[in-house]
Amino acid sequence: MNAHPGNDLIVAPDDDGIAKGALLMDVKNVSLAFGGVKAITDISFDVRKGEIRAIIGPNGAGKTSMLNVINGFYTPQTGTITFRGHARRAMKPHHAVRQGIARTFQNVALFKGMSTLDNIMAGRSVLMKRNIVWQMLWHGPALAEEIEHREKVEEIIDFLEIEHIRHTPVGKLPYGLQKRVELGRALAMEPSLLLLDEPMAGMNLEEKEDMSRFILDVNQQRGTTIALIEHDMGVVMDLSDRVVVLDYGKKIADGPPDQVKADQAVIDAYLGVSH
C-alpha cells in the first residue's frame, strides 16, 4: 500500500549507480513531425552524468520540441531515447518525472496563489510514499514523512537564498525570483537530469548573473546533470561543458563551446546565410 506504481525507479541522483562522465541519456535518430511540419529531423546526441549540456539554435530550430521529447510531452515518430539504461519511445511526462527528469519552463509555470514554500513542496509530491488517505489523516508515518520532505525543501530554500520569500505568494514576486522558485521546485524532485528551458529569458544582467551562479552551484555542489536551452550565447558558452546546435530541426554541430563557436555552419546559422 505504500508505493506508487513505478516508484521503484525513484532514487537520488547520486545513487543511480552511474559514474560521473558515463552515459546518462542517449538520444538516437529522433524525428518529430506535426502533420507535414518537421520539427526535428534525425537528431542524435548524448548527455553524460555530471555535465552541463546546452542545446542552442536560432528561433524555430526545434530546441523546445527536443526538450519536450526528452520530457515525454511529445512522442517522436522515429528514434529512441535511452535514459539510465532504459530505452523508451512513448511515455507520459509523469513517467519522465518518476525516472528522474525534472524541468523548468520558458514561461514560468508556478502555482501563483501558493507560497514559495508550497510550490517547492509540490515538487516533492512525486517522492511522497504515503498514499492520500495517510496524508489526509496527517498522522504517524505521513507526518514524519512530511517533516522529512520539509527539511529537504528548507535545504533548497537555503541553497537558493530565498528565505525572505518563503511565505510570499509566488504571483507577487518579481520575475527573476519566480524563476528561482521554479528552479527550486525542479530541484525538489532530486532529479537525475534537470532540463532548463531558457532559464535566463527576460532577465536583466544582474538576474542573469545570479541565475548562472545558481546553475553552476546546482551542478557542482549537488552533482545534478543539467541540459539547458538558452538564447543568450554568452551565458551558454560560459556555463556549459558541451553544446548541441540545432538549425531547422537538424543538428549542425556538437562539441565543447570553443569548438562550436568556431564552426562555420553555426556562424552561418546565426548570421542567417540563405538556405
Place this chain on the structure above:
Amino acid sequence: MAEAHALPDTFPKYLLRNAELFGSQWAMRHKDRGIWQSWTWSQQQGEIRDFAIGLAELGCRHGDKVAIIGANRPRLYWAVCAVQSLGGIPVPVYADAVAEELSYVLSHAGVRFAVVQDQEQVDKLGSFADKLTDLVAMIYDEPRGLADYDLSALHDFADVQKMGRSAQEEDAGRAKAWEDGIRSASGDDISIMLYTSGTTGRSKGVMLKAKNAVKAAQDTVAFDRLTEKDSVLAYLPLAWVGDHYLNYAQGYVSGFTMACPESGQTVAQDLRELAPTFYFAPPRVFEGLLTSVTIRMEDASRLKRWLYRYFIEVARKHGEAILEGRNVPLGARLSYAFGNLFIYGPLKNVLGLSNIRVAYTAGEAIGSDLFSYFRSLGVNLKQLYGQTEAFLYVTCQKDGEVRSDTVGPPAPNVDIRISDDGEVQFRSPGMFSGYYLEDEKTAETMTPDGYVKTGDAGFFDTDGQLKIIDRAKDVGKLASGALFAPKYLENMLKFFPNIKEAVAYGDGHEHAAAFINIDLQAVGNWAERNNIAYASYQELAGHPLVYEMIAANVEETNRRLSKEPMMAAAQIRRFLILHKELDADDGELTRTQKVRRSYVAERYAPLIEALYDGSSEKFVETEVTYEDGRKGKIRATVKIADAPVFGAADPVREAAE
C-alpha cells in the same frame, strides 16, 4: 565581601556565571531552515569552550587580534567570547566593507586570525592576503562554495570545535584549565577593539578595557532593569558599537536572550515572530515602519480606515500620558483600551513591537510626530546619545521623562560638561583607553583633564536634558554674536512633510536664512488635490501657493525657535525655494544624501547674496549633470520671501542699530 561574590569584570566571567545561574535558559537563538534553533547558556558555554580550545590549538594566544567579519550569526558572537576567553582581542569589522577598507583595518590591527561568515569574506581577504603578514589562519562559518579552496590555512568553524573537543578528550583537565584561565583574567585587558566607521577620515581602532566595558553595561542594565527574561533581535552590523553593546555586552551582563535573524532580508518577519522586549532602531527604520503602515491603511476598507483614524487620534491625545502613568480621565482610558483591542494591539503585533519594554533610537534627529506616534501606541521609545569612544552611552532618557528634541540627562555615572565653545565633553565608566597605535589622535580627542571631546555642539535644556544641535565645527555665530546651528534649523524644517531638504545660512550674517527644497511627492499630491497645474519641478517650486504653504512652515519653525532662549535669535527671516532638487550627481549632496552646505553656498552665491540684500527675486543659471552624464543649464528667476519672527528678544535689530 568574599571575592566569589564580587561582580565579574570580563564577559567570559559572565559566561561562566550565566551558565551557572541561568543554565537552562536560552542565551542564543537563530532561525535556520525556517525554524528557530535555540541554545541555553550552558550549551552556549559548551560551544564557546570547544571553539576557544580549538582556537588555542591553532595557536591563538593572549593579546592576539582576531578579526570577526560577517552578519549577525551565533557562531560569530561565540567567536567574540571565545577570543576574549583566551585573552585575545576580537576586532569586528563591517561585513560590507570593500576589500581596500578591510585590508587597511586588518593590517593596521595586525590580526593573527580571522573568523568570517562565508566564501564572500574569504575571497575578499584572499584578494589582499599578501598584506596580512601576521595572519595565521582563517575560519569560516558557512562552507558553501569553499570545497575547492586550498584548505591549509582555512578551517571550518565546526572542525575547529572538533579540534577543541578532541583536545579535551585527550586531556581531561583542559576544560577546567580554560575556565581557570577565564577566572584569573584581568579586567584591565582590552576586551574589544571597534573600528570607527571612518566617515571622517581613516577608521580608528577604539580600544575598550574589559572592566570599563562591563561597568558601563552593568549601569545601563540596571538603568533599564534588564533581566535574563528579556530578549533582543541582533540585526544591526556586528562591528557597530551599538550592536556589540546593546546585544552582546548587555546580554552577557543581564543574561537575556539574543536572537539572530535568518538573513538580512527577513528581519521584519523575524521581529514579528519573536516580539523582543528590548529594541533599538535608528529613526529611519521607524519612519519606514510608519510609512508602510500609512500606505497599507490607505488600501484598507472604509470601516478599517475610519477605526484607524479614530483610535490613532485617541492615542495621540492620551497615549503618551497613559504610557507615562499620568492622570487621564476614565472615559479616555476606556477609549484607549478599546483602541488597544482593535488597533494598537494588532498593529504592534504586526510590527513585532507587542512585547517591547524598552526601545531606543539614536543616530540622528527624530521628528516629534514620528516619535509621538510610536509612544502613543504604548511603545516605550526613548532616545540616547552615544559614541564608540564612550562604549555607546553618554546620555539616555529615563522612563517617563522623554522628549523628542533632547537626548536625555547623562547616563548613570557619566560626567558631561559643555566647553566654552559649546562642545559636549564627557567622562564615563565605559570610556575608551585610546586609539590603537595612534597616540597622537588619542591626545587630540582627550582634554588634559581626562574628558573626551565628542565633536558635537550641544547645551543642557532647563530640565537638565542634553540637546545636541550640530557638529561643533559647523556651528557658527550671527553677526550679533548669537549662536547659529545650521543643522538644527534644517532638521526642524525637514520635519515638515512638504520640505525635503533645507540649507540654512547665517554664520557671520545679520540673520539666518534658508534655501528650501520641496518634496515633490508630498507637494505634488497636494497640488493634484487642489487642482494646481504644473509642468515641472521648477514650475511647482515657484508657484505662489507653494510659497504660501512653505512660508507657513517657516513661520511655525520660527515660533518654535522663539521659545528656546539659545536659539531664538536664529529665526529664519528670509527664505527661498530652490528651482531644482539638490542632487548628488551635481555634488550638492554626498552619496549618503547629506547636504554639502559650503558647496551649495558657492554654487548659488548670487542667491545667498539676494537673501541678504533685500531683493525680492533673482535670476540664476546653474549647470546640471543629467543621468547619462551630459551637462546642461537650468535658468530661473527665484523669488525670495520674508518670514515673520517672534519673541521680544531681538538681538539682530539691536546689533543693526
